[in-house]
Amino acid sequence: MLHVLGIEETIKNVYMLSKKFMKRKHISNTYELKPFYLKFLKKHQPVQPIPDTLSISFIADTIGIWTQLNPESSGNALDDIHQQSMIGEAYSTDEQAQHLEALKLGYLHLTESNTELKALFDLIIHTIFLRKSRTIDQHISFGGSSSAGIGLIWISGHGALDRADIAELLLHELTHHQLFIDERCHMHYNYAALCKPENFSSSAILNKKRPLDKVVHSIIVATEIILARNKFLTQQETKVHATSKDLMAKAVAAIKETMRMANINELLSERTRKMLEKAEASLSAIEGKLMS
Template sequence: MFYLDGYKNCIKTVFLLACSNQEQKINSLEELKNQYICFLNQHFSETPIPTEANLDQFCFDIERIKKIAVKYQEDGILTDLKTKIDLNTPIASMEEALSYVKKGQILLNQVNPSLGTIFDLVIHTLFYVRSPNAGGGSVSDAPGVIWCAIKRNWTDMDIAEFLVHELTHNLVFLDELCYQHYTNMIQLSDKKHYAKSSILNKQRPLDKAFHSLVVSHEVLHYRQEAGEPSTPLVHPPSEQMLSASLATINSIKAVIDNSNLVQPRFYEILANIEVSLRQLEKSLKTVVAV
């Protein structure tokens, strides 16, 4: 959403959610983040966020992590991927893993400081616990949280891409909260409404396929600034991901045509991504990073 909508619109979405009932003027991003945390604590009270000043993004509080982890393991009607989480992960392993995440975050900031600013505004919690079958992720029931189950062979570039990936999921969560994307979430569980994911290359519920498309768009544009990883581990090579993304657009269109599944904002995002990817298709020049 950062590369699609821009820096100011990302801030606007957070503002509209966090300050819709506030009359006071917001004078800084710090004040906006405080209001945003209050909004999340009000609407997502099962995963409360500490409100003390200078809250560290990196969470080592195992009791808080357990509450968050429940959201990753719940078998909701739209949950199509079973996730295993090791809540016995030692603190030393958490500290080591998150030290690598920090390096990836520093790289992200170096590549695009404005993107780093949006990351710091939207993402309030990063945590690490091991998983035998997942690299981490984000869930709509805990906006602003990233589970960083990174792997030892990931480079700083891979981790930075992972953070762009997860930030995008969170920005889409917030965009949906603000503008509404679907007419009826229950309908999305019907397999006739599945579309092809551009990341996993498999049929998934419409909202998951849509998320994958937005993520692919953002990672592709991030790579235009950061360069192409010589051996990408988190995402496919750019040409492959671009081709898969265009296929996902067609798959999504086939699902939503002549239906009442989605709202105008969904159509707007889909159309803008298609224009952007078609332009990228014409000009894509991959640069192998050294």
């Protein structure tokens, strides 16, 4: 959330999570902060594979990483589109090299476009893993992330994606991880009420009724994609996201629908509501340019 939350707030969140592992060590940059962040993840999410190196690992998953992270996900009422079941088979050895090289090019395309974004991405993300997607309910996924695996991104290799497509996909997933981290530091939702269908709202990405945590994520993701396109990414449409104009319309509609809910103060924390207000204000500032 380079725009909605800001780089300083995100780094502050990572620092809060990592602080007890520092033993009073002075930290002057995000590179020095990352080892202690990785220690936090090893302590609190020990199942996920965390590399010993500080650089991002690009790997072809052959052991079923996602299943290990989410062994009991099938009964989760908030997994409304069965994302935890989407990950399919491993790629053959012959296929892996080509896809991993494409991921690296997409990562470079994204991080070379903005220095602050590179600092955030390199701090928060430790591993990007490749594994095929299953088709469920006629839907196939480009990738995903889980709050049970902070810092870990799944990419499916589905579709003939170029580096601009992959760059946006990585930005999309980074935004989820920033929200996961922020929620570790600050309350976001009343989870007991979120799984009730009467508390669902319309997603800004999939344009369907979903649990409110997914809706908030979709709004923030859409906002970050639109603002990145407006500032440092040149494309206005990719294979993984709709046109900026379409994303704008759906994001604004999703914000308005969500914020009009009669019990919104009971469902979302003040911090989360303020993030939606910031997203709406940021989109409003460029709406005339996009919608003309």
